[in-house]
Amino acid sequence: MIDFNLTQEQQILQIQARDFAQNEIQPIVRIIEESNNLEIEPWEFCQNLFYKGSELGFTSLMLPEKLGGGGRKCIDLAIVLEEIGVVDVSIACSYFNLTAAMSLFVTRAATTEQQKRILSFVNSGKPHLFSAAESEPNVATSDMFCALPDSNIGMKTFAAREGNTYILNGTKSSLVTNAGIADAYFIIARTAMDKPLRESLSIFFVPTDTPGIKFGKKTQMIGWKASHHAEISLDNVPVPAENLIGQEGEAGKLLMLLPEVAIGLAASYVGLARAAYEYALSYAKQRVSWGRPIIEHQAVALKLADMMINTQAARLVVWDAAVTAETSPQLAATIKAPAAKTFAVDVAIKNAQTAVEILGGYGVTKECLAGKFLADATIGYSCDFTRDILRLGIVNFL
Ligand SMILES: Cc1cc2nc3c(=O)[nH]c(=O)nc-3n(C[C@H](O)[C@H](O)[C@H](O)COP(=O)(O)OP(=O)(O)OC[C@H]3O[C@@H](n4cnc5c(N)ncnc54)[C@H](O)[C@@H]3O)c2cc1C
Structure with missing residues (x-):
């Protein structure tokens, strides 16, 4: 039998998310939307909201309890995000959904050591904003779905292995969400330029203070005023091999787990x-x-x-x-x-x-x-x- 009723626990979560969205997010969105200043930095207004929402458990809702998460289900996250989306879809997607999803990705794709390290912020109670970068300025992002065995198709950011380090070079597009404000990045790069995209994409965990990573100015968009997007340039960025998530060439397969x-x-x-x-x-x-x-x-x-x-x-x-x-x-x-x-x-x-x-x-x-x-x-x-x-x-x- 199919039961469309929310459990009592889900009803409480829904009310909590609705109250947070209406009482805390709404006034901030109004300030951002009503400002005519194009230089306004939404993160300055949204940072505290993100922290409060994280403290309420919204970014760690689905993480296993042993990692400090809520051990809840995808439907619970959907309930929370609908309530936040009512007030502002860009806050729901950029800050809460992206961080929740990438945290979950770590639990699915990373080693136990990586999980403990990357998700240590959950237990420490210090909220952490994530960003994920794949798109590039002169490459159609739709190439990610291309099955042709042509190594010339698709992204050009390259990660060259030198001993126990990968050196990343390339540029990610000005659309990358949270670029420049995130605490850490999941960067997709190729680890072989002579293999088709599907066999050569790898995903790296890159903390924001890594040398060689730079960010462009905030991108102006027609909407999503409360979010922040910018270009990322990677100039000989050293990433320890222990920050490769999964194996080389597995990025596409791993992201399908999400x-x-x-x-x-x-x-x-x-x-x-x-x-x-x-x-x-x-x-x-x-x-x-x-x-x-x-x-x-x-x-x-x-x-x-x-x-x-x-x-x-x-x-x-x-x-x-x-x-x-x-x-x-x-x-x-x-x-x-x-x-x-x-x-x-x-x-x-x-x-x-x-x-x-x-x-x-x-x-x-x-x-x-x-x-x-x-x-x-x-x-x-x-x-x-x-x-x-x-x-x-x-x-x-x-
Ligand atoms: C608000 C926002 C947030 C974003 N956040 C991120 C982020 O966090 N990280 C990140 O890496 N990127 C991000 N992006 C980039 C986003 O993933 C890409 O813009 C999107 O996937 C489309 O790719 P593109 O712009 O390169 O368009 P293209 O791939 O160049 O496509 C252009 C047009 O051609 C069509 N098209 C292309 N190929 C085909 C085909 N084979 N068959 C039929 N039609 C085709 C497309 O449907 C589209 O209409 C974000 C974009 C937006 C708008």
Whole structure:
């Protein structure tokens, strides 16, 4: 039998995440969004939020209890991220989902020694922000999905082994989330330039104070105002061999063990879809035309019903992917997680567009939130692989 009810523990977690999002995150997001200063550094405002959320256990929720984590399930993380995504999808994705997912990655792919070392911050109670860098300025990131046995295709960052050290050289794109503010980086580089991408990608753990790693200035984006993205340049960066996660050439395979990244993004986007729906609903109940609230005009009412239905459908697809991540991780990684991410983002974009429409002229003004929802939703199209690439990937496993 399928039970869609949340347990009492999950209900408590949901309320805790909702309170945190509404009471702590909301005021900070308002300050960032209302500032006209392009130079504003969102991390200065968000750092304390990240620390508080980490103390509440949101970045270590799924880590095993023996490593200091909450020992909870993917569905629990989805519940938390939806609540944060309602208030700000960029905070949910950049700070909480990315750090939670990369911590989990360490428990799946790293040796026991690496787990203890890299995740020591969990027990020490000092929150740690992670970043993961694969994309490069002059290379299509979609090449990561290319199966052609052509060694010229794909990323160029190279890790050359010299004794017990790898020397990393290359540039990562200006889109890399948390670049320049993170405490440590998971950098994907090639360990062989004469082999196809799939056989030559390796993943390295690189603390931020490693010599030779430099960061560009903050990238300006159309939305996701509360997050920070920048280019990374790697100039003879020495990385001890003990910081190679897994074996050389295994990065692609290991990252496939992590459907939670896409599920977390999807859950955050369900939050955005819900926010757009609730915002438009509230407006439609108050705005009066032809002598009655606009929700009483069928053209508006039908739009709102569709927004609610699609949000509910997206949540179910995400929860299904989250449950599958526990029961059948391969199925989650190949089909259900990318499906959830594309669907949830599509619903968020559609709901945001509809919210703009329902708010009439005010929908395009800065004083209302519909424009923020639309910009933030659109960014979901390409973060962590585009919807087309994800769908093409899914087809390989049908
Ligand atoms: C908000 C945000 C956060 C990000 N964070 C990170 C991060 O933390 N770390 C990181 O490394 N990167 C990050 N990125 C980069 C992101 O992963 C890439 O932008 C994304 O995967 C798309 O790659 P691209 O921009 O190189 O587009 P391309 O790969 O150049 O694709 C361009 C277009 O061509 C299409 N296309 C390409 N190849 C094919 C094909 N074979 N068949 C059909 N269509 C194709 C794509 O769907 C797309 O529409 C982030 C991006 C965003 C927007």
